[in-house]
Amino acid sequence: MKRPPLRYRIRRIMEPYNAEPDQTKLSLWVDLFILFSIVSSCLLIPFEHLYSTDTHPFLHKVLWVGEVFFSLVFTIEYGLRWFGSKNRIAFPFTPYALIDLAAFLPTLLLLIYGLWAGQGFFLLRAFRGAQLLRTLRILRLLRILKFLRHGYAMYRLAVELRIWSGAIIYHYRLGRLARLLVMTLIAWVLGANIVHLTERMFGGDAGTYADYWRSYWEIIVVLISGMDASRPVTLLGSIEIVVLLFVGIVLVGMLTGEIVGVVMRSMDRHGRVPLKPPGLVLEQHILILGWNGHLDNVIRQIRAALHGHHYILIVSPDADQIPIINPEVYRRVLVLVGEPTQGEVLDEMSIPRALRAIILSGDRYGAAQDRDNHTLMQAVAITARRKDIPLTLELEDRESLRYARALRGAECIVSQPYGELMLCQAVLNPGVTEVYDELLTFTDDSSEIYAAPCPEALVGLSYAQAQLYFLDADEEALVLLGIDRSPADEVYTRFYLHPTASAGFSEEELKLKAEDRLIFIAYQRPSFAKPDEEDLWSGRILVRP
Amino acid sequence: MERENPGQALSRHVVICNVNAKIPIVVQELRAARGVPLDVVLIIQDRALWEAHPKWHPPRHGRGTLTLLYGCPSNRALLRRANVSQARAAIILSDPLQGKEADARSTLVAVAIERENPQVHTVIELILSAHRDHLRATKIDEVICLGDLAEKLLAQSCITPGSNEVFAHLLTTASHTNQIFLPRVPLPLVGRSWRTIARRVIECGLPFTVCGFVQRRHDERPRFALNPRGLEAHPNKDTILKSKDQLIIIARDARLLDDLVKCAGEQREGRGIL
The missing domain is CATH 1.10.287.70 (Helix Hairpins)
Structure with a gap:
């Protein structure tokens, strides 16, 4: 692959580490070093005020050296972020940049004043004239706000720690x-x-x-x-x-x-999926209700899609019998024994904090219609607890789809029609199943279908110009497939694949608008459409971390 | 037209072995396919099962002929009566009488067909995705596993809500929907790179997307390059396509590729280049 430009690489290094494919471990080390620097430099501040310069001159020299060191670190960090930023003119006015500036500017000004005044580096006493600058140094406390940049990562860490410790405490009594x-x-x-x-x-x-x-x-x-x-x-x-x-x-x-x-x-319980500790509140997890032969592959797919960064909770009356087929795949999988329509079991699922829910068709409920009825009842129970939970149902009978339509936002998969169509396509277009297989499978080496907001730079351009733009963008493989112009909460309900004038689209219709979503074939979510903190916190968008 | 015994030898037809609930749609879709009408031969494994399920019976009228044969689909004589040696493709559906253990019998039927005619394109319906790996050693061309499909669709829907709409759109063979096609690289475009061909499609304003290509080399498994990467990957956007290679296109009709050839020809005449 062609090496991306230095500016892009620096930006990716300085961005909070999310284990994305184009992020190196250097990004993680930079994050850890910056976090260490923030904590250490904040700890210096109370010492300066607790111990007088007159009684503890040596301590103050050491504190000053530390302060200068950390300020230099923050200055270099600021410079690198500025260099790597997408918009260098706007960067200094962004909230994070202002916080970064407040973290080192007071000390830097004091240092410059000291050098200008011809005084030694370490003699704070010499700067008595610079009272204003000394007062300004209180602004250094704002460097605590630098944690905000890593807010989501720290929140995830806290959630992980809480769930992990809860499981350990329960497991070992x-x-x-x-x-x-x-x-x-x-x-x-x-x-x-x-x-x-x-x-x-x-x-x-x-x-x-x-x-x-x-x-x-x-x-x-x-x-x-x-x-x-x-x-x-x-x-x-x-x-x-x-x-x-x-x-x-x-x-x-x-x-x-x-x-x-x-x-x-x-x-x-050796060889079986661990039980969810009673009372443990899960967060940012994926719920799977029911258990059938599809469970293992669904877990594998979700794990591959999200790199195993979210807990999966399986709820079923016989969930305690679920075997661990591959310990690595089942590392963050917990089970909850109980009927998913019962109130106590629903309480234990932490539905308001779940990211997604999948309801699998239960094998033990007799005929297809009975199985679907049970699935639909579970869906009703879940949506009664949280209306907006993104829900996917596995149904067996096409007839059930008519009833399932009443569940707003729920997606229903009846695999038989897909299978019938795929069988025909395999005959009519030999080899096509391989393409579908690649599109449907989550791996780092296969492409999937994504929808992403239209980049600002392309707004106003024609669809064909956008196609050419992505065709020539070698640093990221993207094939533009079409435009999705459906309402924000009903994606893919009004989409057009390869709209062109010859297909009856007017020139105006072919112009890209800011509210358009572009449909791509891509190896991962396009880099220009990185989800913001709000998307991540709310779980609206799930990305491969 | 429906007949119970083939009076004359069929050729370039599709043989379907075993019947289950998918039969009506499969036959209907095949007979509705654009282009030359497809003749279908149905080998029914159990007459009683067939007669007990009138809902499975495909519509009597349609393009092409529908021939019904009764007996075990792995029976050599029956396969010869179905004229498998001249068939274009064979679909082996899972036998509902065998329940979840149907995969073994389906696989053996496919092996028997491949023995009769190694050139036939065999498509098998598998019940359990875990069995997919065992089929790699056989010469079965394509495996459709409903379970596997359901699992992947469930995961896709969970991670990217709404994406199933796109797949449903692509899989439907209606005239107003798009499908994935894998046509051979048209002769006038042989020797060009994927990037050049994709660029021409865009510049000619043609309503289809070239998403990638399939490289076919002697004694090698075909290499699928869906959404080819940039320069240093292999194969990549600038890989030169040869006559045996295929394009991966998403279009309403594969014949749109002819428009590309025409457009490219016009441009060559006008500018001396493709």
Whole structure:
């Protein structure tokens, strides 16, 4: 492939890392370094104010060196972002650029003033005359806002951490183990104090338990094993030790039971998809309701499309039996056991936070019509919880489509008609199935169909001019197929493939408008149509991260 | 016209083995295909099943003939009666009597057909996508797996809502919809690159899109270049197309390619270049 221009490469490096195919690991390292610099430079600020320059001159020298270093880092970052920006004139006035400027400008001005005044680099005392500049340095606190640029990535990280830790806590019963630990701690502290006080009160200084700290050691031995623990000198102390021995047996028994339970559960569920912890609120996940022979390939396709960056939750009464066919593919897949039309199960699905929902036709509901009825009922239940959830239904009977039309926004797949048509096309146009296969499969090496807003630069041009533009754009392989002029919330309902004058389109109709969406064959979502933060947060657009 | 025994030998016809609910649409679509009418021979695996499902029976009238034969589709004598040796294509549908285990029998029918006529274009309907890999060793030309199709369509619809409308549009053979065609590179355009041909289509204002090409070289599997990449990839936008190569076009009619040849010819006469 032809190497893209330096400016483009720098822009891609400086953009927040999303593991996109044209982003290198350097972008990730740059992000991490910038985040480290933001945190470190913000930590310097309170130290400057907590410790006086008069009492801690050396500390202030070190802080100043750090401040100069981080300011230089931010200056270089600003310069690179400016160099790589699409519009260099508008860049300095963008909100992020203003925040970036505030992060280093106060220090930079102070530095320039110092050099101009002929003073040493590290002697802040020398800049007393520059009171205004010193006051301006408070603006450095704005560098905290630099985190905003990585807002979505940090939000994703927080979501991932929450779900991951929730799953670990549930899987290893860490909550119950923690409760057991607290009970042991209480028994230990109480036991040690009670026995110590009893021995001191009735036995004086004699015996091991008269020593306060020693009694802690003895009691922990009593609780855990009971072997080799010292004998109390008083009768009451001995009775207390016997009670503690019983408590210890119970606690150790419970601990052993928990550990055995975790091991047994792990063995029992080995090779099957992990259960969703009850109460864990999933976020930005994909729901799959029902389980049939298509499930594995649907998971593989979604994983390939999104590079496995979103959790998938499968909900079915027998979901706990779903096997893990490939551990890598099923890494972020959880199951929830239950009938998806039941209220409690619907609550557990975190429907308001889900990105998409797919309802698979259930194999165990008899005839095709019964299966479709069950699928439609699940769709009704889901949309009752959230009307605007993007929903895909697998139906078996064409007749069911008439009823499914009432579900606004739901897409229904009845595979049989597609199969019939594909069989005919395979006879009439040999080899065509290979093309469909490529268009339908998500991999980095295959093309799919995308719709993207018309780039500003092409607005007003003719459709043919746009075709030529993309034909000659070698850095990104795109074939322009047509225009989608349907309303924003009903995409692909009014689209035209290769509109030309010879196909009856007027000159005006062929002119591209700002609200047009262009239909492409592309390897990934066109780079000029990168989703903005709002699209990502809302999940309106799913991209291969 | 429907007949139960072929009175005369058919040629360039389509043989369909096994019947299921897809039969009426498949036959209807084949007979409605543009161009020369297609004759269809139907090998029905079970007369009782066929008679029990009158809804499966295709319309009696239409372009081309419809011939019905009864018996096991892997039977050599029956295949000869269907004149498979002269057939253009064979479709092997899954047998509903075999349920989810129908793939084995369908595959063996396809193998029997390929043995009779290795030149015939065999298209097989598979039930389970997991079996697709096993068919690579055979000479079956195309595999349509409903399950696989459903899975991919579900995923596409989930990731890019609405995209199924485009696929439905492309798969329908109505006159007002577009389809994917794979025509041979027309002789006057042999020796040109994909980019040159695509450019000419745009400049001539022709209502179709050249989306890529298929490279066919001796003793090699055909290489599909849908949406070819830029220079340093292989094959790429500037790969020179040879006479055996095919173009991948999306059009309402494959005959639109003739307009391109005509337009290119006019330009050559006018400017001395393609």
